[in-house]
Amino acid sequence: MADIQSTQAAAPAIIRRADYRVPDWLIPDIALDFDLDAARTRVWSDMSVARNGDHDRPLRLDGDGLVPLAVKVDGRTLNETEWTLEAGALVVPLGGATHKVEVLVELAPESNSKLMGLYASGGLLCTQCEAEGFRRITFFPDRPDILSRYSVKLTADKARYPILLANGDPVEQGDLEGGRHWALWNDPFPKPCYLFALVAGDLACNADRFVTMSGREVALGIWVREADLPRTDHAMQALKNSMAWDERVYGREYDLDVFNIVAVADFNFGAMENKGLNIFNSRYILADPETATDIDYDGVEGVVAHEYFHNWSGNRVTCRDWFQLSLKEGFTVFRDQNFSADMGSHAVKRIEDVRILRAAQFQEDSGPLAHPVRPESYMEISNFYTATIYNKGAELIRMMALMLGAERFRAGTDLYFDRHDGEAATCEDFVRAMEEGGEIDLGQFRRWYEQAGTPHVRALLSHDPVSRTAELLLEQSVPPTPGQPDKRPMAIPLRVALYDPATGSHHGDELLMLTEAQQRFTFDNFASLPILSINRGFSAPVIVETNRSQADLAFLSAHDDDPFARYEAMQQLMVNVLVGQVAGQSVDVSAVVDAVRNTITDPLLDPAFVAEAVRLPSEAYLGDQMKQVDPDAIHAARDALQTRLGADLEPLWRDIHARTKANGFAVSPAAKGARKLRNVALLYLVASGADDGPAIAYGQFSDADNMTERQSALATLASGTSPEREAALDIFYNRYSDDALTLDKWFQTQAFAFHPDTVELVAELGQHKAFTLNNPNRVRSLYGAFAGNQWAFHHKSGKGYRLVADCIIALDKLNPQTAARLVPPLGRWKRFDEGRAALMRAELQRILNEPGLSKDVTEQASKSLEG
Template sequence: MHASPASPSVIRRSDYRPPDWLVPDIALDFDLDPARTRVRATLIVTRNGDHDRPLRLDGDGLIPLEVRIDGEAATPDQWHMEAGYLSVSLSGSARKVETLVELAPESNSKLMGLYASGGLLCTQCEAEGFRRITFFPDRPDILSRYDVTLRADKARFPILLSNGDPVEQGEGDAGQHWARWVDPFPKPCYLFALVAADLACNADSFVTMSGRDVQLGIWVREADLPRTGHAMQALKNSMAWDERVYGREYDLDVFNIVAVADFNFGAMENKGLNIFNSRYILADPETATDIDYDGVEGVVAHEYFHNWSGNRVTCRDWFQLSLKEGFTVFRDQNFSADMGSHAVKRIEDVRILRAAQFQEDSGPLAHPVRPESYMEISNFYTATIYNKGAELIRMIALMLGPERFRAGTDLYFDRHDGQAATCEDFVLAMEEGGEIDLSQFRRWYEQAGTPHVRATLDHDPMTRTVNLHLHQSLAPTPGQPDKAPMAIPLRVALFDPATGTHHGDELLMLTEPQQSFSFPDFATPPILSINRGFSAPVIIDTNRSQDDLAFLSAHDDDPFARYEAMQQLMVNILVGRIAGQPIDEAAVIAAIRQVITDPLLDPAFVAEAIRLPSEAYLGDQMAHVDPDAIHAAREALQQRIGAELEPDWRAIHARTRAAEFSISAAAKGARKLRNSALGYLVASGAMDGPAIAFVQFEQAHNMTERQAALAILANGDSAERVAALDIFYNRYGADALTLDKWFQTQAFAVHPDTVDLVEELGRHKDFTLANPNRVRALYGAFTGNQWAFHHISGKGYRLVADCILALDRLNPQTAARLVPPLGRWKRFDAARGALMRGELERILAQPGLSKDVTEQASKSLEYQDRVRPRTAGGPSISSSSLRPRPRHRQPPCWQPD
């Protein structure tokens, strides 16, 4: 289980067996110091079953000082260390085992276990960080009650927090103080947390549906207190929503959140003490964009919802990770939709799914929602687990309907409260509570890849019948060459092109490789609206014409289907232009004009509908990606749209300016549309475009408009670009989160010198590999910049590989997340593919490489492109080098916790 990084062992789901020993109770006593912390752990252990196997406790980087059994010092023949384990020989069915260990939090650059960050001490234990704190059977099916005592220097660490409720506190000797926390609910060790710090608290309270008063606290640096109001309101809204929608009430007397600057993930749902990356807590108009505000609201909700879908009911093993993450993402998506716009939220979620998970599904790292094996579990905090996992829950909810879905979730929570459960347990509860057979649906958990559905519509004027013919396929993925048919719920409607109305909105179940459905009483051929609301995470390919798509983009009453039709119009034109075909862009221009002049449409929806597909998305439509051709085609279409509709963009930009800031849905929608109009106006080539963007940059009373203007200017070569970047840096250089935007904006710019600029920024005095946010802002953003990252010279690949190798020595988890973009080498031309493959080989040749990076790089090199070509929808476009192909989709994920 703990092989060397050169040859990591593989953990398989089929090898699961129940633990030999259980730990119903654990007491932890911490003597906290950044340089030298001592941890005494007292474990009450009970033998699980009839066996004579020893107690094996995981440990990583610990210095063992003492081992005691039932209060007596253990003899040398009673314990020994082996391959990362502390093995203790025990007789009887129940014993008390004590260990004393020493560790150095300030030297813990991996940010797993107990570590120092900006003057505070904090923990991150998911997935396997608890073993870096004390010896323990570090697996999620060991549920224990925790009694924790924290001791530290009072002047340096006046605040001492842990899980559960505070029960005692007092003063110690030599300026120390102590606090005791008790969590009455058994939990796995990955949910353990502590914080020792000098922090200020935004305190509030919430009265639960049963009348209990819960004390709420958001703990941050004193200077950051004014930026915590939005997070606190999001927390209270989340608590009320979970009671109303799921009937779930919070169960402790206190709920604390601590913001930390150095954090590998977005946040962590530790029972009663959530620890957050500060970017998902701090927000004010001056430093946070609307996306940041939405991110704070969504992540606060996500972690709070975990109290039931993750904490009270947890995972049996890490192969069941989507049991808690997919379900909780679904819950936070619906919460955010209720707080804002359901239509826009669904579009945003699908865009994220396609941008990350579909891509993951089509590459070397494809894996099922419930994986069968892994080398390093941290590599499986993926878009498949989170975002696709949420889509599986959404399909179940659609098939059951609200009442039966609620009955299923009630049964799941009641049946498995206080247990470590499996994905199968969840599905069984849905079957019984929802009175449905989900036998075939289980394949969504078992089979990797994104299903491809071909839909054709024919009309028989004699019988007035319309036939919808559906054909599904699922391409081979690593380790799964052959796939069985999936159960795919598809919402469809048939529109009368003469009246603009449709005949019903039906849910069809596609369960066979090929199925046909008939619809009577159609005198003329209708237009198909399919996968409405994105009812299933599949690729739809239809025989709809450009005229059909233009009709749907104007008349479809399903917001997602309307958005989808507009996007497909753009994709078809761009792919055709890249293939060198004569393409008439008038249909897109007309469709955009109709959308932006419709006074009844939500501005946020309009901004989404007129947004051009990203270069990465366009690349995913093709058999082989040509970054230069894609970039040129997209830039040309953007310029044409900008020029043709220039008066409209000027008018929209002027009328959507607000006198004051608000985070209402209407205000956010207006800002989104205003920024879209500015982008098209500058792209039009208008002489005053950069000047208008610079005025918005300087006069903006919020970060949403300021950063949007900066990003638009960063794509060009104007004097305003240089001035804006300098002004932004000088204004926000002291604020780490906002400075991340400065790095990110330049790394993502479609500018000819972006590669050289990223190299230069990597040497900037404010860049550091020690902070994951800063790494993601520069190198993470750069890998998402298709045109720059895939520069034909290979400089972009080399830059990222150098970063991975340097970062792997400090923080393997963050380093491993930069590997997948290199792993898509089979999708590009031979020259680029060879360069990417060469960097992967160079990474794997590095002595002492972590198993995190080893797994990602080795799987990427083994990649064989067995994915079948496809069209993205609409008519096929013939080209020998640009055959459409199957496409498959984040902190990640959405960012992982």
């Protein structure tokens, strides 16, 4: 414990929500002048500053690694005794109410491996400023409640950087002597500095236009390398669909004359919603059948929509402080989820979103890094770009929308946008707008923003034959989380229906509000005990425990008319069998086999839904159902059930695999659904142990005209030991070795594989000539994927923990943000046996003992070690 305490004593300061104070100075306008070069960039900032309130505090401009070369106030150059540097910030004492302050700094973008601020990527110069990257560009009060109008001049060598882009609309451009040129951009909408962006480089444009609902024409541009232009059409269509959808569903029209997107290879996030100039990780822009899977296509569509929707839910209305991050992210995730559902299948999209929530956010909620949707404190804000902020935050919006109904929810969002346009708002402002616009009391509901942890709901259904009534007893509890040992009851909206097993029909679809620790609900006119369908549509992000039998679940898996509830019944049927097997119980597998058979032979079901329903729960999800995770036993049980389903239903899998082969590639929902089901059929067919299984998988790999079927076949082979495995991996690598995004799939597929030597293979891949720590996508594709492979990562030797810890230590020196995101899997040590727990704790301590550790990794590792 002495080591932990000494490490914590040196930890960075903790920022608390309760300490929020309005800015001392406002910056209504700022003009930036960039002399751009990869080795040496000079930045002149010209700010109008205004004292905010009655005080005599100096002007404090945040900086990170900056040294002022010149400081001017009202045109006069200050000497070095008239300003100071305090913890990186430039402090200038000022009298009076308003001033003009100018600062000159110099940067080296090509040396910026953190990818925050201004940096070089593949011959481009680009920026990433959220959350606190702008202070790495120039001195400025780097907080989201400082809203400024920006004028930006960019000057650069025209041959190296022929395209010069910034926020807002273009104003002027021209050529200079010496082969240089310049461009001036102006953004008339006040914005926080985290939304500032510029890009300079040799780029080609996929140009299009969009006519808004008021008749204005907006010039659209997606800027990429010339060779990548053919892979941008899907992103452009997604952008235009997003703009039309936001007008139709929310009444929100785009406000500038230009909307640009730039794709860059090196990016810590998925994308960034900078006003009028979105910067994207290239994996969320580039897509074609040869290199992108259906998941990639959906990802491009969803992320393009997400960043565009931020124009209102994040830009026009922004966050008062970073504790309000879910104000923009949770709301915008909800918006992009609904957009994607409208573009495809509502049922399948909901299943996919819940799977992600359970895999990422439920684990977060049950571990040492659990935090409320609106956190109370942080050490490093970048660590709070989490599934809780994004995905659980979206579920809070969804619950409010459900409780209000479509019309009142729209009234609430209209009120929110109109009331707070051009302001930095809070989560409370959003909830209050929902209350007033939707005419509802959300007093108790606010606890969802305040309390961490996933609520557990116990549902017990009973029947009284004399009164012919059914009674549903609901009990809720929220487990203790760090800093919150005791929880108050939540307001939980639960959609329920009661099925008559004799007729197959149900009595209504009711919305019950569970607001107490225990509540009883009575339903009339039931001659016998009905079957409970609960949390339909996943109406609340809770864990439900019921007294439903396997027969009840089998019935619902065949008859429930709510797609999510039907899927959930099938999954629970499988979970009960697998958890029972791990516990050493004698369980009946035939019910699962019959349920899967019934599902795959039902001609009325959407193939995409069928594929989701019959897929086995992940090993990580199964571990979450147990008090102590046994990776080896879980893997063995799941592998055995997969083999049983494959063998017992082999003729059906063969038939599905054959009849879902398409004559050509299409991105329609029907085509994607057929491919999804075909790939599941292939997985089960190979799992059956059929002698020709690997050959069939290799045939799909070789014959595929699209990456979805090619990679799925490769993944199926990668988990085995057949000769076809090595052949397919070699062919894939040689075919795509020059395509970084597709090569990421090669690394990821092997890191996710259930191969007996996955740990050793990942160690070898970490030394591969194509692997680099400098690219976040490549790191995530190998080490991020490996940490998500429960069986391999938790190898009892601890070799997996050592691999990831070594990566974290090395990567922290280059890119602390990406390194910190690899820490959480080590923090779940309490969920495992003492042998594995001790090994994980030892690696966390080794990380913390590393000299010069970033505050990003320090916060994650220290909290994880405390448990």
